[in-house]
Amino acid sequence: MTIIEQYESEVRSYCRRFPAVFTKAKGAVMTDENGNRYIDFFDGAGALNYGHNHPKINNALIEYIQSDGIIHALDLTTHAKEDFIEAFENKILKPRGLDYKLMFCGATGTNSVEAALKLARKVKKRNNILAFSGAFHGMSLGSLAATTEAKARKGAGVPLGNVSFMPFPFGFNKSFDTIAYIENVLKDDHSGVDYPAAIIVETVQAEGGICVADIEWLQRLRDLCDRFDILLICDDIQVGCGRTGNFFSFERAGIVPDMVTLSKSISGSGLPMAMLLLKPELDIWLPAEHNGTFRGNQLGFIGAKAAVEIVDETNLLEDVKRKEALVNDYIEQNILPLDKRISHRGIGLIHGIDMSEFNIDGLADRIAKRCFDFGLIIELAGRKDSVIKLLPPLVIPDDELMKGLDIIAASMREKLAEL
Numbered sequence: 009m010t011i012i013e014q015y016e017s018e019v020r021s022y023c024r025r026f027p028a029v030f031t032k033a034k035g036a037v038m039t040d041e042n043g044n045r046y047i048d049f050f051d052g053a054g055a056l057n058y059g060h061n062h063p064k065i066n067n068a069l070i071e072y073i074q075s076d077g078i079i080h081a082l083d084l085t086t087h088a089k090e091d092f093i094e095a096f097e098n099k100i101l102k103p104r105g106l107d108y109k110l111m112f113c114g115a116t117g118t119n120s121v122e123a124a125l126k127l128a129r130k131v132k133k134r135n136n137i138l139a140f141s142g143a144f145h146g147m148s149l150g151s152l153a154a155t156t157e158a159k160a161r162k163g164a165g166v167p168l169g170n171v172s173f174m175p176f177p178f179g180f181n182k183s184f185d186t187i188a189y190i191e192n193v194l195k196d197d198h199s200g201v202d203y204p205a206a207i208i209v210e211t212v213q214a215e216g217g218i219c220v221a222d223i224e225w226l227q228r229l230r231d232l233c234d235r236f237d238i239l240l241i242c243d244d245i246q247v248g249c250g251r252t253g254n255f256f257s258f259e260r261a262g263i264v265p266d267m268v269t270l271s272k273s274i275s276g277s278g279l280p281m282a283m284l285l286l287k288p289e290l291d292i293w294l295p296a297e298h299n300g301t302f303r304g305n306q307l308g309f310i311g312a313k314a315a316v317e318i319v320d321e322t323n324l325l326e327d328v329k330r331k332e333a334l335v336n337d338y339i340e341q342n343i344l345p346l347d348k349r350i351s352h353r354g355i356g357l358i359h360g361i362d363m364s365e366f367n368i369d370g371l372a373d374r375i376a377k378r379c380f381d382f383g384l385i386i387e388l389a390g391r392k393d394s395v396i397k398l399l400p401p402l403v404i405p406d407d408e409l410m411k412g413l414d415i416i417a418a419s420m421r422e423k424l425a426e427l
């Protein structure tokens with residue numbers, strides 16, 4: 009029995025899927041204690057869009073620590089915070105015509121979702137929130153109430169309420185006019201759904217199985233929220249920070265949410281950091297009304313500023329779009345022809361290979377495990393974990409991207425032949 013099995017809680021998860029002892033990582037490659045190299049298509053669940061140990065980010069962090077920069081500061085004013093805000097305003101928000109105030113939350117994504125839900129309820133003086141089937145918004149009670157996976161909800165131990173779910177008509181549920189349905193619900197004084205303060209949406213449901221909302225639908229959702237005095241919250245924790253080929257995932261639809269949650273890759277380096285963007289008129293918080301010891305991780309700010317510069321100064325975002333085409337072509341030519349029950353959804357550098365049509369529990373899992381044998385770290389998503397989820401770092405070199413895809417195709421060929 010390893011020390012992990014002996015002492016670490018049974019709640020551990022990824023270490024079970026990827027049973028190696030990892031020692032080093034660079035770019036898109038992780039190395040274990042035996043010197044085995046793995047291409048990383050999991051990307052820290054989207055926390056490592058700029059890859060492992062990006063030299064520019066690492067150098068900024070090392071320099072800051074060596075100069076005895078403040079590491080912990082609650083939300084005191086520091087140069088690290090001021091410099092990040094200035095960079096984010098000038099290099100991300102202003103060029104996109106976005107006017108948001110920045111709220112630094114406790115260091116995990118779920119805390120920025122909690123802040124968004126609290127603020128929406130406070131502003132609109134209504135308690136209900138609309139969320140979508142397939143949604144994932146985090147594991148603390150408020151966010152969990154807006155998260156759909158039955159197992160995770162059961163873990164709450166208390167009733168999860170004040171959220172009503174509407175069908176998300178992409179991926180697993182197709183062709184349902186959710187926007188018209190919500191409109192009926194809002195107008196119907198016998199709908200049974202309490203009038204909501206906000207609608208929270210992922211423009212691409214990641215944990216839900218790589219379900220990509222289409223542009224027209226997102227525009228109709230924005231319009232609906234405007235007409236019915238409801239706030240629109242975009243949870244961009246996983247698919248923001250360049251993942252879809254724009255810095256924010258909602259940019260492709262030309263819409264502006266009232267609030268945006270960011271975490272995972274915002275610090276650039278995998279350090280914990282979470283942030284809520286809110287329209288200035290919503291900023292009715294009282295001082296310390298949503299407090300926390302680790303709001304404003306100073307090293308996070310240092311990494312985040314370097315990451316903003318990478319987005320601004322390199323062709324990272326165009327490169328994501330170029331690589332999207334490579335992935336689409338590869339899957340079309342080498343994976344879809346393996347069996348007509350396989351389907352593919354994706355945008356930018358988040359893609360799902362959907363095995364649900366086979367109706368074989370554990371099939372995607374067998375493929376993912378075989379990928380690991382061949383040196384690829386890859387996760388599953390969606391209903392019954394039936395979707396193989398491709399989430400490489402945005403900076404992955406083409407040859408490693410192709411090698412990872414080859415491993416998926418080889419593993420699929422092998423596991424499908426065994427059926």
Ligand SMILES: *Cc1c(COP(=O)(O)O)cnc(C)c1O
Pocket residue numbers: 053115116117118119121144145146147210214215243244245246247271272
């Ligand atoms: C990961 C994630 C969260 C929760 O973030 P944590 O840091 O795990 O608390 C919320 N929403 C989405 C879309 C996520 O992918």
